[in-house]
Amino acid sequence: MFGFLEQNVSGRRCVWVNGPVVVGAGPSGLAVSACLREQGIPFVVVERADCIASLWQKRTYDRLKLHLPKKFCHLPKLPFPEEYPEYPNRKQFITYLENYAEKFGIKPQFNESVESAKYDEKCGVWRVKTVSTLPSSIRSETEYICQMLVVATGENAEGIVPEIEGLQDFSGEVIHVKDYKSGEKYNGKKVLVVGCGNSGMEVSLDLSNHNAKPSMVVRSSVHVLPREIFGKSTFDLAMTLMKWLPLWLVDKLLLILAFLILGNTQRYGIKRPSLGPLQLKNHHGKTPVLDIGALEKIRSGDIKVVAGIKRFHRGSVELVNGEILDIDSVVLATGYRSNVPYWLQENELFGKDGFPKRHFPNGWKGKRGLYAAGFTRRGLAGASADAIKISQNIANVWKEELNQKKKKVPTHRRCISTLF
Numbered sequence: 111m112f113g114f115l116e117q118n119v120s121g122r123r124c125v126w127v128n129g130p131v132v133v134g135a136g137p138s139g140l141a142v143s144a145c146l147r148e149q150g151i152p153f154v155v156v157e158r159a160d161c162i163a164s165l166w167q168k169r170t171y172d173r174l175k176l177h178l179p180k181k182f183c184h185l186p187k188l189p190f191p192e193e194y195p196e197y198p199n200r201k202q203f204i205t206y207l208e209n210y211a212e213k214f215g216i217k218p219q220f221n222e223s224v225e226s227a228k229y230d231e232k233c234g235v236w237r238v239k240t241v242s243t244l245p246s247s248i249r250s251e252t253e254y255i256c257q258m259l260v261v262a263t264g265e266n267a268e269g270i271v272p273e274i275e276g277l278q279d280f281s282g283e284v285i286h287v288k289d290y291k292s293g294e295k296y297n298g299k300k301v302l303v304v305g306c307g308n309s310g311m312e313v314s315l316d317l318s319n320h321n322a323k324p325s326m327v328v329r330s331s332v333h334v335l336p337r338e339i340f341g342k343s344t345f346d347l348a349m350t351l352m353k354w355l356p357l358w359l360v361d362k363l364l365l366i367l368a369f370l371i372l373g374n375t376q377r378y379g380i381k382r383p384s385l386g387p388l389q390l391k392n393h394h395g396k397t398p399v400l401d402i403g404a405l406e407k408i409r410s411g412d413i414k415v416v417a418g419i420k421r422f423h424r425g426s427v428e429l430v431n432g433e434i435l436d437i438d439s440v441v442l443a444t445g446y447r448s449n450v451p452y453w454l455q456e457n458e459l460f461g462k463d464g465f466p467k468r469h470f471p472n473g474w475k476g477k478r479g480l481y482a483a484g485f486t487r488r489g490l491a492g493a494s495a496d497a498i499k500i501s502q503n504i505a506n507v508w509k510e511e512l513n514q515k516k517k518k519v520p521t522h523r524r525c526i527s528t529l530f
């Protein structure tokens with residue numbers, strides 16, 4: 111896969127990659143790599159962490175389980191083991207991904223963070239610059255040069271930390287939910303959970319299960335659906351209904367069923383958005399909460415629902431309705447963002463928000479050999495769909511180029527002398 115490897119005068123390693131460079135070794139990067147391996151195409155995977163699936167290994171909490179049934183979450187060419195439960199837990203999912211990487215011989219370049227990637231028009235190549243993330247190492251840099259680039263850095267690359275008045279002066283611990291592991295250490299503590307997406311709901315539940323006292327901030331609205339309806343996955347049911355009915359009608363049915371099972375969530379301070387849950391997910395990327403028990407705790411008062419935040423004080427928080435709550439700690443479950451705009455110097459495929467400008471199913475391919483995997487806002491199933499299309503497209507380009515090379519001298523040779 112490495113054409114050649116050299117040290118240039120400034121100490122930067124330059125690596126010519128025969129085949130695509132894949133940025134990110136999460137489920138999306140692994141899925142693309144596995145499909146490329148099956149097609150016999152060489153590739154290099156670059157990963158900033160020291161392991162595969164770093165979101166799952168390092169930035170998720172102990173009790174996490176997939177919230178969609180396993181048939182919607184496996185990657186291409188390898189279903190979950192039969193003995194896995196319907197909703198695999200975090201450890202099982204990580205084991206599955208490790209076996210996946212092993213099976214397809216995926217060996218990422220770990221501890222290398224991509225800091226910039228730019229298309230070199232003159233040479234017709236992508237220049238992908240990485241910096242070592244190892245703390246003790248001197249800043250070692252590598253430049254990968256390739257003709258195809260697969261962006262697989264994820265929708266959840268960075269935690270969003272909102273600027274809230276007084277937060278700097280708050281005397282207790284403040285963490286983003288990506289650093290939350292368990293409610294164990296919060297026993298007896300009053301914890302403000304900011305945000306009511308799946309993270310905020312599940313962390314509030316975990317805190318309550320560990321005898322902490324969570325208050326969850328709901329500043330606007332959210333759709334809460336039961337994870338299962340009459341023993342069948344709500345997501346599965348929705349997918350089945352969508353084959354026959356328009357989205358708005360499926361939404362109406364889901365909301366009727368949710369009302370019958372959960373009751374009126376508004377009674378507990380949780381307003382529903384005016385757009386239905388699937389329409390909201392499709393048009394705005396906002397995931398409905400699939401409830402695994404938080405609502406019951408809200409009903410019983412073990413999780414308190416509170417209004418938006420006005421400002422923090424040293425040991426308390428002031429809400430927009432004037433209420434003041436004494437709190438010991440804060441968990442910011444305030445969402446994630448893509449980091450693509452920080453490093454990819456391109457503005458045709460990706461927009462300013464770090465997501466492809468064109469929506470599913472059209473956002474996976476750009477120009478000049480650029481691809482986006484895992485930005486469909488459709489979870490793991492979306493990542494798998496991208497991987498299949500991307501690898502197929504790369505295989506076609508690859509085979510075409512091989513045929514052309516048989517006929518004439520490859521064009522990139524002209525450039526090599528100017529690269530160093």
Ligand SMILES: Cc1cc2nc3c(=O)[nH]c(=O)nc-3n(C[C@H](O)[C@H](O)[C@H](O)COP(=O)(O)OP(=O)(O)OC[C@H]3O[C@@H](n4cnc5c(N)ncnc54)[C@H](O)[C@@H]3O)c2cc1C
Pocket residue numbers: 133134135136137138139156157158159162163164165166170174175176177178182183222223224225262263264265266267449453483484485488489490491493
């Ligand atoms: C808590 C949580 C639970 C979820 N549960 C489900 C679920 O049950 N079902 C479902 O379908 N989806 C779920 N999702 C959606 C989630 O997006 C996918 O599960 C999946 O992790 C996405 O894979 P990915 O490879 O696209 O991104 P990631 O898993 O985030 O992987 C991206 C990788 O790229 C690396 N990276 C980022 N930037 C750089 C850089 N500049 N240089 C080098 N490497 C970089 C990261 O370190 C990371 O390892 C969940 C998400 C979260 C946050």
Ligand SMILES: NC(=O)C1=CN([C@@H]2O[C@H](COP(=O)(O)OP(=O)(O)OC[C@H]3O[C@@H](n4cnc5c(N)ncnc54)[C@H](OP(=O)(O)O)[C@@H]3O)[C@@H](O)[C@H]2O)C=CC1
Pocket residue numbers: 174175176177178272274287304305306307308309310312327329330331332396397418419443444445446
């Ligand atoms: N078991 C599982 O499989 C789990 C899956 N996930 C997935 O991970 C992804 C990320 O979820 P999540 O981390 O919940 O992020 P989300 O983006 O879904 O939710 C962020 C929440 O934070 C709120 N918020 C943001 N800023 C503020 C602020 N300044 N004050 C008050 N509230 C604020 C938002 O409110 P508003 O709507 O008003 O902006 C929203 O409720 C989702 O796709 C989710 O499904 C997460 C956890 C568990």
Ligand SMILES: O=C(O)C(=O)Cc1c[nH]c2ccccc12
Pocket residue numbers: 177178345391397398400487488489490
């Ligand atoms: O868990 C997530 O974040 C997902 O994106 C999975 C997902 C894709 N489509 C959905 C619709 C409703 C709930 C979850 C998902």
